[in-house]
Amino acid sequence: FATWNVRTLLDNPNSNRPKRRTATVARDIAALSKTRRADEGHLREERGGYMFFWKGKPANDRRVHGIGFAIKNQIASQMTEFPAGINERLMTLCLQLANNSFATVISAYAPTLAAEEEQKEQFYADLDEILTIILKEDKIILLGDFNARVGRDSNMWRGTIGKEGVGKANPNGILLLSKCVEHDLVITNTIFRQHDRYKTTWQHPRSKQWHLLDYVIVRARDLKDIHITTDHRLVRSILSIRVALKYRKQPKTV
Numbered sequence: 035f036a037t038w039n040v041r042t043l044l045d046n047p048n049s050n051r052p053k054r055r056t057a058t059v060a061r062d063i064a065a066l067s068k069t070r071r072a073d074e075g076h077l078r079e080e081r082g083g084y085m086f087f088w089k090g091k092p093a094n095d096r097r098v099h100g101i102g103f104a105i106k107n108q109i110a111s112q113m114t115e116f117p118a119g120i121n122e123r124l125m126t127l128c129l130q131l132a133n134n135s136f137a138t139v140i141s142a143y144a145p146t147l148a149a150e151e152e153q154k155e156q157f158y159a160d161l162d163e164i165l166t167i168i169l170k171e172d173k174i175i176l177l178g179d180f181n182a183r184v185g186r187d188s189n190m191w192r193g194t195i196g197k198e199g200v201g202k203a204n205p206n207g208i209l210l211l212s213k214c215v216e217h218d219l220v221i222t223n224t225i226f227r228q229h230d231r232y233k234t235t236w237q238h239p240r241s242k243q244w245h246l247l248d249y250v251i252v253r254a255r256d257l258k259d260i261h262i263t264t265d266h267r268l269v270r271s272i273l274s275i276r277v278a279l280k281y282r283k284q285p286k287t288v
Contacts, residue, residue, distance in 0.1 A: 062106045087104075089101050123144065137173035142180065174256075182249075
């Protein structure tokens, strides 16, 4: 599993926009953000070996966000239904696992720190509705760009982040941390000891400091499934789960 900001492929090295690490799809399932594609659709790339799914605003609207998945063709060919686009910031994928359990994978792209408060509230309300209807026995794999710094205060946020976070939390980070506490989720990027260059994904344009904004989040009880969450060109996480050949119907959401 991986989280991937599509904008990175279009970045001009001479641009003054905030830098993000460049990435290529390199795993079985990747969450995509900032796709900027219109409406909802999919395409299959035989040469690259992936199917791409996206959800965005209508073609006649200004498109600056967009969400999606890249799924390896071998997995996509076994799906009985496609990922469900909730809006231009959230998309879900329901997987049946080999042990007859299920996992809901969520691709998320949260509003930036400078966004209107109403936009942030709406995003977390929509995310909360998705998390709430997932069955308690099902796994949750929440992937994406949350535009949030969760910091490293593991004493205050015990059980939600570990001791290997980066920097200090900001207001967007508090929103994400609070939602994780509410649903007993853990931010796996903060668990594993590694150099900061393998954690951070975004460079501030003025301070030139690198920050951690993209996360892989699971239920606290399923932390044992995670071998590592790291950033080698894209944020990726290796999990001990096996996908079955058939997929359960997606839950109805907003």
